[in-house]
Amino acid sequence: MSIRDKRLFLEDLTVSFDGFKALNNLTLYVEPGELLCVIGPNGAGKTTMMDVITGKTRPNAGKAWFGNEANLLQLTEAEIVAAGIARKFQKPTVFEQLTVEENLELALPGSKTFLAALRAVVTRSQQERIDEVLEITGLTEQRRLDARILAHGQKQWLEIGMLLMQNPELLLVDEPVAGMTPHEIERTAELLRSLAGEHSVVVVEHDMHFVRSIARRVVVLHEGQVIAEGDMDKVQKDPRVIEVYLGV
Ligand SMILES: Nc1ncnc2c1ncn2[C@@H]1O[C@H](COP(=O)(O)OP(=O)(O)O)[C@@H](O)[C@H]1O
Numbered sequence: 001m002s003i004r005d006k007r008l009f010l011e012d013l014t015v016s017f018d019g020f021k022a023l024n025n026l027t028l029y030v031e032p033g034e035l036l037c038v039i040g041p042n043g044a045g046k047t048t049m050m051d052v053i054t055g056k057t058r059p060n061a062g063k064a065w066f067g068n069e070a071n072l073l074q075l076t077e078a079e080i081v082a083a084g085i086a087r088k089f090q091k092p093t094v095f096e097q098l099t100v101e102e103n104l105e106l107a108l109p110g111s112k113t114f115l116a117a118l119r120a121v122v123t124r125s126q127q128e129r130i131d132e133v134l135e136i137t138g139l140t141e142q143r144r145l146d147a148r149i150l151a152h153g154q155k156q157w158l159e160i161g162m163l164l165m166q167n168p169e170l171l172l173v174d175e176p177v178a179g180m181t182p183h184e185i186e187r188t189a190e191l192l193r194s195l196a197g198e199h200s201v202v203v204v205e206h207d208m209h210f211v212r213s214i215a216r217r218v219v220v221l222h223e224g225q226v227i228a229e230g231d232m233d234k235v236q237k238d239p240r241v242i243e244v245y246l247g248v
């Protein structure tokens, strides 16, 4: 398999914490424009995998490449962001006292200070990108509202919108629908599906109904390794997956 046709290339990754292997020879590829779901029991290594991709944790062994240009193991966390990898953590980190639109302005690319960014004049192309992201995230009507009054789901979409301001090639999303209403979950599924194609998206999630609604390909992690992969029907029938994860 050639490295060139993959967007993300993780091979034989091992991460040890005091001898305990959080990742154990993990090998996984992400295609350009793919929406990949990663599932697995607590402690399987899902968050550790994202930590390695984003440079927060360095593996003891293995390779991690972003396309064939960027060796992620040699880049700093900031360089990895600049290379086009964005990560959404579970807890939204929007600025509550600013409007939806101001939050997106602050997330425009460029290394300005907070105050400089707030005072900066938005160019026409930047405004177009803001309008586009408001549309994508379904927040156009809320653009002038303070983020603090948004519903939980809307805050999550705003944070995804802030990541989109950087136009990342790869978006990592950890448990996006935790705490959402069924309607918000459905909207989140639509949002992530609409991002695939343009971006590669890797979603870690426990909500199997949600995973089924978005994923073409699902990878199941257990004890730091891939134990199954394929479409949802295939992995749900896998005896090993039922034993360690779905059977409980
Ligand atoms: N910084 C750390 N120090 C020690 N152990 C850790 C650390 N981070 C994660 N682990 C352990 O590694 C394993 C995998 O954790 P994690 O990647 O968070 O799993 P998941 O996200 O799939 O629930 C767990 O057993 C966890 O306790």
Ligand SMILES: [Mg+2]
Pocket (backbone or CB within 6 Å): 046, 047, 048
């Ligand atoms: Mg986790």
